[in-house]
Amino acid sequence: MADLPDLETLRVAIERIDAEILDALRRRMDLADDIARSKLAAASPLRDPRREDLVLRKVREAATSHGLDPHEIERIYRLIMDMSVARQQSLIQRQDTTPLRVGYAGIEGSYSHLAARQRYAGRSGGVLLTGFESGREVLDALRRGELDLALLPIENTSAGSVNETYDLLAEGGATLIGELLSQVDHRLLGLPGARLEDIRTVLSHPQALAQCADFLRRVPWIRPLPEFDTSGAALKVRERNDPTVAAIASESAAQRFGLQVLVRDIQPASGDYTRFVELAREATPVPPDVPCKTTLTVVLEHRPGTLGQVLTALAQRGVNLAKLESRPIPGEPWRYRFFLDLEGHAASAPLIAALGDLEPLTSSMRVLGTYPRAEESRG
């Protein structure tokens, strides 16, 4: 026992290490400031729980290889990550201009996140993006005032309308203030080294599976399974670490989760676009010289022929119908709520006249918003 260092020496050594740990923590927190600034500029979400899970997993693995208890280390890292997020939040609150708070459904790298980045990145004052689990949660946060804007997918060129969004629009509490067209670039992603002929299961959002229906028919040995979102499906492929499982998601999801693109062209050649709607609590005035659309929702009087009469009234007033969608009314089988996208401003003479004609044909009618028409980028 003679060669054991005395207690004082050991305490000095520990103090030195503590100073190193604190210094490393300070440097880590300084980086958090830079991360907050770059997230605001690049329109990336401040907090992404699934990404944090991935980080924690790496930490647990590193802890094990260092001979440390992975669960104890995870507890410490959860605290460090909370500190980092709190630091980023306080930096954002100190900004001179308030960043725009935008919500969407999906995790980082999902098509909704990519669309939000396309629209808001580089905005002066920055953008604070938050990904939610579902469109319903996004809209609830908007209604509670926790968001300035919500961005939700409404229609895709190959899979058609997004029913959930229409049903949410029917509930009210939000106004349509814009629309956005975003190109969708699906890829078949697998683990590095995976081969198409070995894939047995493909995970993705049901809409993405529908958009790639032609491709999936050519590979009948692959069973499609629905997932909550595309990017989440890619993450699952990484986590399962099974070379027979693939995902349909974006190239950016492949990079984020270290997956390989197994097949590039899995979509119709004409290109695939998703139309997103932008929602706010209050309407934004549209200048008179901007081409715009007005969306309204109606429930028709319960008598035969009303749908035809509505369409005739619009035609007689010279109002062009850009899209007509119907959704079932819960509890009233085979009765529908209609959504009409009309060309023109709700305050223009033809629309005012047409809405007047529609009134007696409907049991409820609501204008959901007038908003600038998105540029048609025909593929």
Place this chain on the structure above:
Amino acid sequence: MGSPRIAFQGERGAYSEEATRALFGPSAEPVPCPSFRAVFEAVASGQVDGGAVPVENSLAGSVSENVDLLGEFSLPITGELSLRIRHCLLAPAGTTLEGLERVLSHPQALAQCAGFLRQHGITPVGESDTAGSAKRVAQLAPPRTAAIASRAAADLYGLTVLREGIEDAPDNYTRFLSLGAVPVLTGTRIKTSVVLTLENNPGALHAVLGVFASRSLNIIRLESRPLRRPWEYVFCLDLEGAREEPRLSEALDAAARLCRSFRVLGSYRVAD
């Protein structure tokens, strides 16, 4: 026809199998197919006498895939039936509701029972069909796992019905169409279904629908589906009446002249 062979999508015990019997009677021989497309292909190639496919649910809305396939295959529509859907929670004998952690089913069935699942803290797991998930639960017996499917699936796969009618809204109906073979239906209402595409000019839709509206013909349903070219659509139109009636037949001719493509898929009886 003695005992017509009728294709349906899904495993044995699917709601679609129930629909084939409701449409064609107990003597019909239901033929399971792995996909909706396979049902259409089996009818088109004559491997079976007819098919039954869901096109709409009163809570979830259209079954888009089948609306697309109706347009693609142009098979004759021969009848319509609304089937009341009662979802059951099925598990191997001995399983209790309290012990459940997961439930497998088709995403639409899971969505229709979302309130029940939340209330009992059960995690929904998506599967490709309802009866198939019952079969999986019966064969693999994963612990603390149930399926949502029909009572018929429980009987077929030897599962226990833990709870019947777990759907959140009671008015849960699915509308099925029969294809090919003609079912014997007693209803008095007749519908005519049309699929059409329009010339790409504004107002084209107005012009076509105006043909029917101006003749006081009732448009029961109008649905649009994407045409795989950005923002162009196939329209599916359900009209009241039979195509042989002079007023409707004349309107169909007039409407066809305004369209790029126009096909009448059938005039058929609606089951009471």
